[in-house]
Amino acid sequence: MEIKKIRESRGMRQYELADRMGVSQASVSAWESGAALPSAANLIKLADILDCTVDALLGRAPASA
Numbered sequence: 001m002e003i004k005k006i007r008e009s010r011g012m013r014q015y016e017l018a019d020r021m022g023v024s025q026a027s028v029s030a031w032e033s034g035a036a037l038p039s040a041a042n043l044i045k046l047a048d049i050l051d052c053t054v055d056a057l058l059g060r061a062p063a064s065a
Contacts, residue, residue: 001059002058003031003032003038003046012050014029014032017046017050
């Protein structure tokens with residue numbers, strides 16, 4: 001997962017992302033470390049907040065045209 005890399009590139013701290021997501025900072029930390037995975041609904045919310053695609057969060061390259 002690329003959550004940490006994308007979050008940091010947006011200049012956001014873990015606690016800020018957690019607050020916007022409505023989850024604990026521990027949840028964000030667990031997602032970033034790979035100890036837990038966000039639900040599908042939370043992946044969509046993360047993509048919206050971080051202004052990226054779910055594929056980017058998952059580390060998948062965009063499909064070629």
